[in-house]
Every structure is written in structure tokens, then in C-alpha cells.
Amino acid sequence: MACNDTHVALNESTPPIGSHYTAVPVPLRIVLVIIMVFMIAIGFFGNAIVCLIVYQKTAMRSAINLLLATLAFSDIMLSLFCMPFTAITVITVNWNFGAHFCRISAMLYWLFVLEGVSILLVISVDRFLIIVQRQDKLNPHRAKVIIVISWVLSFCISFPSVIGWTFVEVPARAPQCVLGYTELPAARAVAVTLVVAVFFIPFSVMLYSYFCILNTVRRNALRIHNHAESLCLSQVSKLGLIGLQKPQQVNVDMSFKTRAFTTILILFIGFSLCWLPHTVFSLLSVFSRQFYYSPSFYSTSTYILWLSYLKSVFNPVVYCWRIKKFREACMEFMPKTFKILPKVPGRTKRRIQPSTIYVCSETQSAV
Template sequence: MRSAINLLLATLAFSDIMLSLLCMPFTAVTLATTDWSFGVGFCRTSVMLYWLFVLEGVSILLIISVDRFLIIVQRQDKLTPHRAKILIAASWALSLCVSLPSVVGWRTAAIGAQVPQCILGYSESLAERGYAVLLAVAVFFVPFGVMLYSYLCILNTVRRNALRIHNHTSEGSVAINHVSKLGLTGLQRPQVNVDMSFKTRAFTTILILFIGFSVCWLPHTVVSLLAVFSRRFYLS
């Protein structure tokens, strides 16, 4: 816990664990019984907790992606443990602000007659539709755009660095062969030192998380928006 990346990953794990403990069991029971048996009040709370933990997890992924971009592309390591704690606190506060309206003002969060799950559903209110769009933008579209740009820049930087190292190594081999032909001895082969810090090695893991995030949340976001804007789709 003395490094910024470990603090971020621990927060990401915590949000996922809380989502699994406080939301998924009730959804599993509802799917098995095809009936929400926990009351309208807890239905609204469950919706709020779901979006709170999801938003927090996505926020942490976004922070980590930007941090990798600054380290690998910009070569700026500015995220200290103290700054990471500030960002984590700010992300929790922002996630709470965005998710809170779902428990205090989302009229259609209550159980629908034909919808066994307790989810945000169809609404004709412009405010509630706008809130649904806000959730989609905050959870998927903005994080996806920023992370996609960051990883494309990172991959391009890694490719250019690998090509530069390969060319440097090839030039060193040519020089050694030339020296050998001249009959010179006592010369050492030039060494190429590559600094592969743990922060760069963590990139592969973060990239896998990004791919998983994109594959899971693209259909989820599309279905959620269709459910809010189309009554026929919501009740189908």
C-alpha cells in the first residue's frame, strides 16, 4: 500500500467486492424466483448502490489509464500515494453524487409488473431520461473514449521504443563485427540497458481490464438506453 498503483487497485477490488456482496445476491434471488421480494425501498437503494460501485470501479480504471499514459507516453510520474488518496476520495464523492438521484428521485425504479429485476426502466420524463443518458456517458462513453486514446498512444509509444532498441542493438552488432575483422581485441560488446519498471509491466494487466470493460459495458449501455427510451423494449 506504499505505492499509488496499489492503492488504486485495492480500491478497484473493494468496489467490486462490495458490488458482489450488496447487489449480486439479491439479483440472483430475483432471477431464481422471478419476483423482487425485498420491498420498493430497498429496490431504490439497490439501484443506487449498484451505480455507486460501478461508477467508482470505472473511475479507478480511468485514473489508472491516465496514469499509465503519463508515465509511458509523457514520461511523467506525478501520481504519488498522497495524490492517489485524494483522487480516490474525489472519485467516491463524484460517484455518490451521480448515483444518488436514482434513490431519491427515480420514479420508475420500483418493480414493474412484467420486469422481475429491479432496474432503471422506461420513463417518459425528460429529466429521468436525461439522467439515464448521464449515467451512460459517465459509466461508458467518456471512460471508453479517454482509455481508448490513452492505450492507443501507449501502444504506439511501446512500438516505437521496441523499434528503437532493435535498431540500436543491430548497430551494435555491426560495430562488433567490424572491430573483429580489424583484429582488435579487448573491446567489450556494447550493452543496451532497458529500464522495465514495475509501472510499465503493469500495463498488460490494465489493458486486459480495459478490454473486459469494453466488451461487457457496450451491450449493457445500449440495452439500458433502449429500455429507458422504448416502452416496448422495456416490457419485452
């Protein structure tokens, strides 16, 4: 369907309709490329550490950590197989990799993005079941099954761009193969399905889950605050807190309860900020001929794609900021010559059981 008479632009030597476009100024292109090089390095090494932690440390192979490792792996693939070609095209303003690889790169881009979004969706539902429904349904075996299913579904949704069911154009109008304007109903339907699967469905489910979680945590915090002196162990159980041995160990501070959830919430906010502009951009590209052939389309697509790639760098930064065990593992993998920060004494390492999600104690829980 992509190879119809009105879209011969799949040959990169054929100028598209309205080929006059405003490119990004050279100094700004250089700055963007330099930043993208750092993004590739951080996206690769930061996410690789996440995968190594889960692979090497048996105690870290919990269901949630397996999902986070899969999310990190999808970001690694995005950093290796998509970002370098975009960076080269940004600096040269010319796609030098052929029409066939254009379709393949578009498929890989959507595949890895879809997989990352699917994992975030599963994590949000898991947090909802644990905190709101008080049901711990996810174990490592089920997590592995879900990971396989998510990869298969992501591949099935992204594969149509390779066989021509959606129109993707060689980047004479963008630094990467993007969804292009088409009037074919079937091609538009596939493009809408892709965009809905990447953003609207995950965003809606995650937003509802986190709203319910925040409401539940707020109610539980109020109950503990109002009945802190009279809480018994049975009452604490009803609030979904585990790990207490004596009623007097109740801590009114709910940070131990919400820290893991807050980390996932930050990832969700980062996903929303990075992908909402790309979603609007993709829909306008498919349905608005005026927008797609406007002179500013190239510069707009450059900024939008750069922002979407920022998500793969955002995740490991959040891990390092929020997860103590990740920071410790980073220090372990880092060469001794770069270990300039002194180790803080006085805190002993505690082995976390893979099934532990929240522990009501003085120490914070790990993701």
C-alpha cells in the same frame, strides 16, 4: 419525477403495462444462480485478498496499488450488496425486498460500478502520462485524494435514483431494479448522464490513452531494436527507461516495459465486453417503449445483468494470472492443506519501491 401517474409500478403488487413476459427457463435459472454463487465467492474472496495485500504489506502501498485496492473494494461491495439479491430474484422470479430497497439497491449498484470505472479511468490516464508523456505525476498521497474525490462524484451521480429523479422499477420485468421507460425529459436526461458517466466517457478516454501508449511502446521497441548495439545510457533515458547502470544491460525484449500496462489493458478489455451490452440495454430501456414492454425483456435483462456482474470476478482472476506478487500472496493466505502446488525454487523475493513503475532489467516489473 419517478412517481408520476404513468409509473405506479413502483408498488410491486401493481402489474406493469404488458406484464406478460418470457421468463428464463427453470434449468437455465438454476445454472445461472449456481454460477452467480461462485461469482459472489470469487468476487468477495479474490478482491479481499487484493485489499489485504495492500493493507498488510507496506512495500505494496504504491499509488497504483492503492487504486487497484479501491477497485477491488468496490467489487467486494458489489458482490455483497447487489449480487445476492439478484440471484434470489433470478431463482424466484419475484422481488421480495420492497419498493424502497429497490431504489436503494439501484443506487448501490450504480455507485459501486461508477467507482470501479473511475479507478480504471484514473489508472489509464496515469499509464498515459508515464509512458507517453514520461511524467510520473501520481504518488500515494495524490492517489488517496483522487480516491476520495471519485467516491464523492460516484455518489452524487448515482444518488438521484434514490430520490426519484430517474425511474427505476421494482423487478416485475427484470431480476433487479433497472432503468425503466419514461417520457419525462428530466428523467431521461439523468439516465443519459448516468450511462455516459459509466461507459461512454471512460471508454473514450481509456481507448485514446491505450492507443497512444501502444503507439509509443511500438516506436520505442523499434528504436531499441535498430540501435541496440549503439545505445548509450543517455539515449535510453530519452526513451523513458530507468534503472540502468551499464549500457550493456539493455535488453531488446520489451516485456519488462509493457507488462504492467498490458495488465491494465486486459482489465479495460474486460470492462468493455461486460459493460457495452448493459449500456445499450439501459438506453433502450429508457427510450424504447416497445423494447421495455416486450415479452423478451425479462430474459434479456437477466443475461445482461449477469454479464455486468462478471466484471467483479474478472479482475481478481486477471491479478492472479498477471501479477506474481498477487499469486504469492494468495498462497500465503491460503490454508496449508490447500497448498497443493509446489513452490518453484531459484527465485529470490525482491522488495519493490512504491514509486517504481518500470525497471529495465532482466526481471519483470510489478504492478
